[in-house]
Amino acid sequence: MTKATIRVLVVDDHPIVRRGISAEINLDPELSVIGEAQNGLEAVEMARQLKPDVILMDLMMPQMDGVEATRQIIAANPDAQVLILTSFTEEDSVYTAVKAGAAGFIYKDRPPAELLNAIRTLYNSQPILSPAITRRLQRDLRDQTRTPAESALALTDREIEIVKWVAQGALYKEIAQKLGIQEATVRAHVSNILGKLNLSNRSQLVLYAVNHKLVPPADS
Helix, strand or coil: CCCCCEEEEEECCCHHHHHHHHHHHHCCCCEEEEEEECCHHHHHHHHHHHCCCEEEEECCCCCCCHHHHHHHHHHHCCCCEEEEEECHHHHHHHHHHHHHCCCEEEECCCCHHHHHHHHHHHHCCCCECCHHHHHHHHHHHHHHCCCHHHHHHHCCHHHHHHHHHHHCCCCHHHHHHHHCCCHHHHHHHHHHHHHHHCCCCHHHHHHHHHHCCCCCCCCC
């Protein structure tokens, strides 16, 4: 059986940067660039039409920035995996983008191999967050989400079970195998859970589970 190719949308307003990133991605036989967007407006439309597996999103762009583009993409497709491309000076914007639904970020000056690995990580629904961003999100979730007792009432036993597996880093296909259900059913459950808890993505769900003691905090 041929291994599935990970389909990537590259979003950056600088043509040279965009084409350079695309060239590196296309060198990997497991990855393929299916489109390039030069601003947030194009990114939203191309994400809707092409349904990429992973979206590499620049933050500072004309017409619509990466944060608003991420917000609109996630609103239309909560399963979309957005990886923010950022510089060291844009941490506040990264934080806002993650709150809008981005699943992680990577600095633009990292080696190509790290970028390719990050794409694979997000494709497998694993968030990529720094300790600093994680701590800020945890503080927000403590302030904004419901109490553990209220949350227990909001979620079914099956949903709580799925939250625990997600928080422990299990992939959707692994959860499906453990529970004897279809992967699509797991994704539907996760989407319902996010809606009930007013969360944007899997990254926030992991932090929610830790905050509400559904799983022990990670050593990292």
